[in-house]
Amino acid sequence: MGDATPSEETELGAACCQLFECSMRNEAKRLRTFRQWLGTSPVSARDLVKAGFFFVGPRDQVQCFCCGGVLMDWRPGDCPIVEHLKFFPSCRFICGEDVGNQEMLPLQEIFDTVDGQFLSLLQGIGSEETALPNEPEHPEMLTEEVRLSTFRNWPQYTDIHPEQLARAGFFYSGQGDVVRCFYCGGGVRSWSFGDDPWREHAKWYPGCDFLLLSKGREFVSSVQESFSSTLLSPFGGFLFSFFGKDESRMSTEEQLRRLQEEKMCKVCMDRDVSVVFVPCGHLVACGECALNLRLCPICRAVIRGSVKTFMS
Template sequence: MASAEEGRDFKDSMKYESARLRSFIGYPRDGAIFAIRYAKAGLYYKNEGGYEVHCYCCGVTIPKLSEFDNPAMIHRNMSRNCPFFTRNPEVNVSVTNDEEKCGNFKLTSLLTSLNQDLGYLERGMPPSGAAQRVTTTTRNNEQPIAGASNAQSEAARELLLKKKKLIRENKRLKMAEMCVVCLRQETSIVFLPCGHLITCEDCGKGTHMRRCELCKTVVKGACKVYKC
């Protein structure tokens, strides 16, 4: 009885896109860049090793994908009757709506936290190893500081880490805004009535786009979004 209740509680928690995204903190580094696309496709990571991801609605298991694969389309093809697609508004809460229902969890801070825990201070190195290799530099010419006090060294190191953090955050946010179809241009078209912002203008207004690539709702209209 308890296990059944735990299963329901887990399923309820995974309906939040932010919760699915957090599940990828333990995902292998060379596949972590797909975490956002997996989470948007209703998939989460069990943290059992390997690359397999799972749907919290239908339970389908999807193996490691390549950078050219579309997780949402593959999920749809493997499980056409999955509630994530047939009843998306009822069973899925996107990151945008999550801010009100999950303690005001911002996408920016979520991605930054995920990025740090995955160990990307330096590519392929854990955070602790990367921090040990940071060289103390001067403000002007970035040459090693000779004889600097511990306080000065720590301040210089923190400055470098903050700079790297901002660069990583910027890259993550840009990736989150990429069109899920062409993966080259930023999203700018909102589908109606589902409200998903997942494609660029070229892909979103194409004659082939009859259904939303994420939830498969019939597209009755499209609206261009202008970002400040």
């Protein structure tokens, strides 16, 4: 796609100024406002985004980026586009005018335009395997180049190179040594000498589709076998197998660090884990963060319920 001419840029700028919320003309950005959207809602966040809405709250209140119209109290059978046209028939976006809406690329197209290793992988596997279920959590961080640019203030005390982290899908959060995956949104911190970003990615977030397509299921499975994390046992109790065969030779200090990581919420990277997700059984989030999750950060399974836990 070529550059816009001066006249086209002027027209686009004028149209943008007439929008209620110009910053929300990007569908991916609107989608990110729905992180607290209830999975039990009768209307999907994606359908609302396509209809021009972004989430404002409270409850299920949404607003159009173009006309500013607000809708709420969604019911089973409601169609966001139809409801938008019904209550705000003069909205230029819903009437089909070009107001500068920026659509999200289909996942296949997204992955064909990013990292080289992704493209070669996609060319070698069938379409059924590439039917990924979710959009990236941070679509603005799709390319390795953009992710690498976030590491300008990466702390000097860590031995992990930004190039390694960016290649493994991570971008810098700007806090301490916390990095997050652009696709699954998973965070990792407390990096030590010798840590491999790909292995840490596979250890904590084995269900990440970017990871699986980049490294393969065999790699992820081997990492999971080496590093056991806190799991819900089939008998209703908890299995705390913190140190695998590769960790038995670690120093006491390193073992303590690993233990603290196991207990840490994988979302806020601050509070201790305290909620088990149902039905997958993963114990990876604190009570506050669990309220805002629709998918398990580990396996990406839909969360149907949760159980509060207490560690003695």
